[in-house]
Amino acid sequence: xxxxxxxxxLTAFCRFAVASGPWDGLWFYDAGQSxxxxxxxxxxxxxxxMWNFDDGASSFPFAPDGRPYPELPSSFTLTVSAxxxxxxxxxxxxxxxxxxxxxxxxxxDGKTLIGRVTRIYPDGHEVEHGTLAVRVGSNTGLEGAxxxxxxxxxxxxQSPSSQPATPSAASAQPHRLxxxxxxxxxxxxxxxxxxxxxxxRGKADGRPRPITGPQVCEGTTFxxxxxxxxxxxxxxxxxxRLVATAIETLSPDGKxxxxxxxxxxxxxxxxxxxxxxx
Numbered sequence: 001x002x003x004x005x006x007x008x009x010l011t012a013f014c015r016f017a018v019a020s021g022p023w024d025g026l027w028f029y030d031a032g033q034s035x036x037x038x039x040x041x042x043x044x045x046x047x048x049x050m051w052n053f054d055d056g057a058s059s060f061p062f063a064p065d066g067r068p069y070p071e072l073p074s075s076f077t078l079t080v081s082a083x084x085x086x087x088x089x090x091x092x093x094x095x096x097x098x099x100x101x102x103x104x105x106x107x108x109d110g111k112t113l114i115g116r117v118t119r120i121y122p123d124g125h126e127v128e129h130g131t132l133a134v135r136v137g138s139n140t141g142l143e144g145a146x147x148x149x150x151x152x153x154x155x156x157x158q159s160p161s162s163q164p165a166t167p168s169a170a171s172a173q174p175h176r177l178x179x180x181x182x183x184x185x186x187x188x189x190x191x192x193x194x195x196x197x198x199x200x201r202g203k204a205d206g207r208p209r210p211i212t213g214p215q216v217c218e219g220t221t222f223x224x225x226x227x228x229x230x231x232x233x234x235x236x237x238x239x240x241r242l243v244a245t246a247i248e249t250l251s252p253d254g255k256x257x258x259x260x261x262x263x264x265x266x267x268x269x270x271x272x273x274x275x276x277x278x
Contacts (some may be wrong), residue, residue, distance in 0.1 A: 020050065021183030022229055022254045025277040030179045033274035036150035037262075040136065045143050053078075056263035057243040069091065073241040074217040085141050088113075094217055101141070104131075106142060111135045115147055121216040122197050178275060206230055211236070 041055035050063045062069035064083035071078050076094040083089070086106040092099045097120070104115040115131035130152045136145040161167050180192040191200040198213035204226030211220045219239035234246040246261040255277050262270045 020185065021189065022250060023189065023232075023257070024179045024183050025181060027179035027181060027257070027275040028278050029176055030276050031272045035272045037269045037271050038147050038149050039263070040146045040147045040266065043142055056265040073219075073243070075219065075239075076217050083142075088142055094215065099215055104133075104142075110140060113142075121137060121195070129239045158192060208237070 010214055019032045039055065041053065044052045044054070046052055046061060050061045052061045053059065058071050058074070059062055060070060060072035061079075061252050062078055062080060062081040066079065068077035068079045070076070071092065074094075075098070076092060078090055078092055080088070080090045089102065089103040093100050094277075099120060101118040101120075103116065103117075104113050106112075107114055111134060113131075113133040113135075115133065116117050116128060118126055118128045120126050131148055132152050133146040133148040136147050139145075146247070154278075161181055173236070177194055179266065180190075180194065182190045184190075187203050188201060189204065193213075196213055196215060198211065198216060200222060201223070201225060202209035205223040206223055208223050211222050217238060221237050223235040224232055225235075230250040232248040234248060235242060236244040242264050244256040244261060244263050246259055248257055249270065250257040258273070260270050262268075
């Protein structure tokens with residue numbers, strides 16, 4: 001029944017948006033043309049015994065005491081279930097349910113973190129993938145700067161079959177429907193992600209508007225600036241704090257667009273994803 005309802009929604013969605021704008025249509029992810037970047041983050045031990053996590057989009061303190069701590073600037077929480085000199089287990093929760101489970105383990109050489117992430121999607125299905133991070137600098141144990149390798153250190157063609165809860169996050173297999181885009185007669189654009197139920201709707205006029213979806217944290221907003229009919233600048237914020245920027249570039253024939261995304265302060269770590277209209 002769930003798949004039937006999704007199909008009916010997409011049919012109605014597309015009928016509503018018959019060729020109103022150059023971005024309109026069904027867009028499929030192209031893994032072969034896309035490029036995931038490595039991403040750095042810092043784990044710091046604080047003088048009071050707590051820890052701090054910082055990846056540019058989020059920066060917050062937490063303690064390995066089994067209690068939930070806000071993943072600032074969002075209202076989602078992180079709870080550490082186990083933490084030692086070599087292992088780090090935690091869950092991320094929002095809206096009263098677990099969104100992701102994480103396990104990280106320090107390799108024997110002390111220079112790599114081998115991880116496993118399980119994502120729980122809104123419909124309840126789970127997708128697990130591995131991660132691999134390498135140490136940046138000379139710290140020991142879990143503390144220090146880490147560079148998480150794109151696709152878990154695997155070739156892009158072996159990336160897990162998953163889809164994001166943000167406009168541009170995790171990867172998906174080729175030819176899997178990713179975006180449904182439509183433009184109404186008054187210029188309001190709607191970008192919908194069927195896999196997550198995320199909806200981005202508004203005009204490209206520089207005004208902040210909410211991003212909605214069953215796994216989008218409260219206070220998430222976006223701004224679109226259309227610098228040309230073929231280029232849109234996207235700014236995502238959580239509770240007033242800018243967390244990510246993306247540049248959407250449409251090809252002249254309207255059949256392909258690229259999405260270059262980076263976290264605040266990490267401009268040299270751009271993910272570039274390519275989508276084809278079918």
